[in-house]
Amino acid sequence: MTSRYPTRDEWLAMAGEEDELPPDALRLVEKAAGPEPRQKRQRLTRRTRMRQHRREESNLNVGGLLGSSDYGLLKQLVRERASHLCEKCGRENRRLTPHHRKLLSQGGYDGADNLASLCSQDHDWCHEHPVEAMAAGWIVPSYENPATYPMLLFDGRRVILTPGGEYEQAA
Numbered sequence: 480m481t482s483r484y485p486t487r488d489e490w491l492a493m494a495g496e497e498d499e500l501p502p503d504a505l506r507l508v509e510k511a512a513g514p515e516p517r518q519k520r521q522r523l524t525r526r527t528r529m530r531q532h533r534r535e536e537s538n539l540n541v542g543g544l545l546g547s548s549d550y551g552l553l554k555q556l557v558r559e560r561a562s563h564l565c566e567k568c569g570r571e572n573r574r575l576t577p578h579h580r581k582l583l584s585q586g587g588y589d590g591a592d593n594l595a596s597l598c599s600q601d602h603d604w605c606h607e608h609p610v611e612a613m614a615a616g617w618i619v620p621s622y623e624n625p626a627t628y629p630m631l632l633f634d635g636r637r638v639i640l641t642p643g644g645e646y647e648q649a650a
């Protein structure tokens with residue numbers, strides 16, 4: 480249990496640092512102001528965080544976190560990008576979890592370019608081996624942009640993940 484990666488809600492509760500968040504995140508926050516999340520716990524957490532974002536709109540340092548329903552669609556988009564295979568090991572019939580390449584605690588945001596679809600084994604591995612994971616692009620450093628930071632796929636390709644949920648060959 481000690482090595483367990485924090486859940487999304489735990490991250491939201493913990494991530495108090497807002498000063499590293501990308502400027503273009505404002506658009507996502509505006510989008511997130513749409514449908515209300517269903518689960519009570521999530522609603523309270525997100526609502527609190529959205530209020531913080533609103534307060535800080537003036538300097539554009541806001542977090543790009545989506546509400547539950549938009550996040551659900553985003554997760555689906557990312558899973559379908561890899562035809563429901565783990566993007567690191569390529570195995571199928573595994574439970575897939577969305578992994579924020581730039582961690583939420585490091586200014587990561589909800590976007591197809593920042594999410595990898597990983598089996599829980601590889602998800603854990605990434606967080607236990609950050610140096611190796613960073614070299615392969617499964618983790619993006621806080622000072623880099625996920626939209627331009629290539630990721631190694633299970634088939635050996637190095638790809639850029641687009642915000643629209645597609646792969647582009649990395650230069």
Ligand SMILES: [Zn+2]
Nearest residue numbers: 565568598601
């Ligand atoms: Zn895997």
